[in-house]
Amino acid sequence: MIERHIRDVPDFPKPGIVFKDITPLLQDPKAFQRSIEGMAGRVADFEIDAVCGIESRGFIFGAALAAHLGKSFIPIRKPGKLPWRTATESYELEYGTDTIEVHTDAVEEGQRVLMVDDLLATGGTMEAGVKLIRKIGGDPVACVFLIELDFLKGRNKLRGIPVHALARYDQ
Ligand code: AMP
Numbered sequence: 001m002i003e004r005h006i007r008d009v010p011d012f013p014k015p016g017i018v019f020k021d022i023t024p025l026l027q028d029p030k031a032f033q034r035s036i037e038g039m040a041g042r043v044a045d046f047e048i049d050a051v052c053g054i055e056s057r058g059f060i061f062g063a064a065l066a067a068h069l070g071k072s073f074i075p076i077r078k079p080g081k082l083p084w085r086t087a088t089e090s091y092e093l094e095y096g097t098d099t100i101e102v103h104t105d106a107v108e109e110g111q112r113v114l115m116v117d118d119l120l121a122t123g124g125t126m127e128a129g130v131k132l133i134r135k136i137g138g139d140p141v142a143c144v145f146l147i148e149l150d151f152l153k154g155r156n157k158l159r160g161i162p163v164h165a166l167a168r169y170d171q
Contacts, residue, residue, distance in 0.1 A: 005031045036064045039144050042164035046142045049111040054129050062116035074106045087135045091128035107138035115140050119147040123154025
């Protein structure tokens, strides 16, 4: 049960949001290891060439999962962080928009990419991540998350791609 290693922090970063804090899980080596093995188990049936993580907590799980699976790792970052040529994708937030970037040479044409983030909420971030990987010629074959907030229906934005999560919350 990874749920007991996830701390609810009410009203962070703003009133009304219950933040799912994963640092207790990271503090427990066995729980962290089990979560990586659990994510690997969920996607064992997919043939993949690379794992992609979205800044910043997606790096923690994505990079560990890539090393565990013996695959390469692709970082998707906030604007202005990547030094080489980038492709860009913007997406809507509650107020305003956000942008993410990836190196244009991060994948070879047709490479099968497993998409990773710590948490699926409204799905906007991962939807943009999927579009970005497609833009540079990759094929996002599945998404895996540690946590899914079911009530926000983020899956609806990821139709056509299998979505897996280790812990699902319905409120
Ligand atoms: P979304 O684009 O709405 O699916 O939001 C997903 C991104 O925002 C992920 O990178 C999460 O790390 C972060 N996030 C959204 N809601 C929460 C939450 N309640 N607790 C922790 N992180 C969150």
